[in-house]
Amino acid sequence: MARPRKLPEGMRLRGKTYYAWFRAHGRLVQKRLSTDFRVACELLRDLRARADKAEFDILDNDYSIAELKRQYLKHCDQSLRPRTAQRYRENLANVLGAINATRVNHLTAESILGYRQQQLTDGKSPRSINMDVGALSTMLRWGVQQKLIGSNPIANVKPLATDQKRKQRRALTEAEVLALFNASPPGLREIWRTFMVTGIRHDELVEMRFCDVDFDRKTVTVWGHTAKNGKSREIPLDDDTLATIAQLKAKASARLPMERGPSHVRGRAAANFSREHVFVTGANTPWRNHLLERFYACCKKAGIEDAQPGGAVDIHSLRASFATLSIDNGASPKAVQAILGHSTLAMTMTIYAKATERAKRQAVAALPFAKVSNPSHMVSMPDVDTTCTSPSDNSQGIENKEVA
Numbered sequence: 001m002a003r004p005r006k007l008p009e010g011m012r013l014r015g016k017t018y019y020a021w022f023r024a025h026g027r028l029v030q031k032r033l034s035t036d037f038r039v040a041c042e043l044l045r046d047l048r049a050r051a052d053k054a055e056f057d058i059l060d061n062d063y064s065i066a067e068l069k070r071q072y073l074k075h076c077d078q079s080l081r082p083r084t085a086q087r088y089r090e091n092l093a094n095v096l097g098a099i100n101a102t103r104v105n106h107l108t109a110e111s112i113l114g115y116r117q118q119q120l121t122d123g124k125s126p127r128s129i130n131m132d133v134g135a136l137s138t139m140l141r142w143g144v145q146q147k148l149i150g151s152n153p154i155a156n157v158k159p160l161a162t163d164q165k166r167k168q169r170r171a172l173t174e175a176e177v178l179a180l181f182n183a184s185p186p187g188l189r190e191i192w193r194t195f196m197v198t199g200i201r202h203d204e205l206v207e208m209r210f211c212d213v214d215f216d217r218k219t220v221t222v223w224g225h226t227a228k229n230g231k232s233r234e235i236p237l238d239d240d241t242l243a244t245i246a247q248l249k250a251k252a253s254a255r256l257p258m259e260r261g262p263s264h265v266r267g268r269a270a271a272n273f274s275r276e277h278v279f280v281t282g283a284n285t286p287w288r289n290h291l292l293e294r295f296y297a298c299c300k301k302a303g304i305e306d307a308q309p310g311g312a313v314d315i316h317s318l319r320a321s322f323a324t325l326s327i328d329n330g331a332s333p334k335a336v337q338a339i340l341g342h343s344t345l346a347m348t349m350t351i352y353a354k355a356t357e358r359a360k361r362q363a364v365a366a367l368p369f370a371k372v373s374n375p376s377h378m379v380s381m382p383d384v385d386t387t388c389t390s391p392s393d394n395s396q397g398i399e400n401k402e403v404a
Helices: 037-055 065-079 082-098 109-121 126-145 174-183 186-198 202-206 239-252 263-272 290-302 317-328 333-340 345-365
Strands: 011-014 017-024 027-034 219-222 233-236
Touching: 011 037, 017 037, 027 037, 065 082, 065 126, 082 109, 082 126, 109 126, 174 186, 174 290, 174 317, 186 202, 186 239, 186 290, 186 317, 202 290, 233 333, 317 333, 317 345, 333 345
Parallel strands: none
Antiparallel strands: 011 017, 017 027, 219 233
16 A cells, blocks of 8 residues: 655645645635646645735736636625625726736736727627726736735726716605605505614615514614624614504415416516515515606605606605705704715715705795706706695605604
8 A cells, every 4th residue: 555645844735636725824724736746746835825915915927817806706705795706806807807907917908998899899898898897907906915915006097088977866745755755655654754764775675584583673674694784783663663563564474476377487586585575575575676656756746846766756765855854854964874874974964965955945946036056966856746645644755853
């Protein structure tokens, strides 16, 4: 029987594969090398050399892009929301799939400029191109921070100029909110009202589960893996919203998977079927992008101006409305900030300041001898019937002024 091969220090054998296994400057380095002993030894030497260089910050960029991408996406999956991680994955696939580079030191400003020119020629928008290249630059910057590579070779590449203006979202007036409630079927009206009295984000609402609601303390917890900033927070619930969630919970056990329709549609619905989510579609699946389509349709029925893709009114206008109406009615700005999950008070007050500008202009316009027209950056306010035609308990009105 042949004697087992003596392995160099820092190498281990598992089955037929050799692995690096050593400590460098307090960190355990574990990495698959090769099934070939000689190749594994060469890779181990290179890995130890890189570890030594890292100590003195003299790393070079002779590093596999595929390996850097693998490690970076693993980091994204563990630290970012699933949708954000998926977007970065798609951005990196776009740019790296078009650039012929296998090592980080193959990436140059010239290669990025060539990629951008080709994408522009193919009709891709500057904003989309910037997102692709930005994701690549972020990955390289992360690699530098982790001491995997020495520098970001495209750090000095400036984004493409774009004339696409950032959308200026506006808050709804109280009259518009009530008109939206009146124009919506009960299932959607409950959702709009929950947005309105909690200031919750779209993704936070559609991922809300019954187990997140504390009926005794009258709160709902938004967990860090769902929140935009990755931080958990508690939001107080008013009595009507709490009663709505309690009713939905009582009926949840009777939810059944979709039974009609094409087999592929039923299969997709069955895969997403849920008795745990608070708000679900008619197929008993969590709401996703279809909720925004329904919002625009209800706004159109309610006569709310500029509620359309790219317009000034979207589903997060209800979140902005929560902030402005709460502060207008005496809520503490710091309390509103905590409920919204803003990292700074300035973010909350920026939303409020936009609405305040509109309110001041309307106050002047109310004078019988004054004629006031809105500047170009402000959308005119339609006249809306403020009568709420909700049930007699008025559960759909904006009653609880102290939700903040």
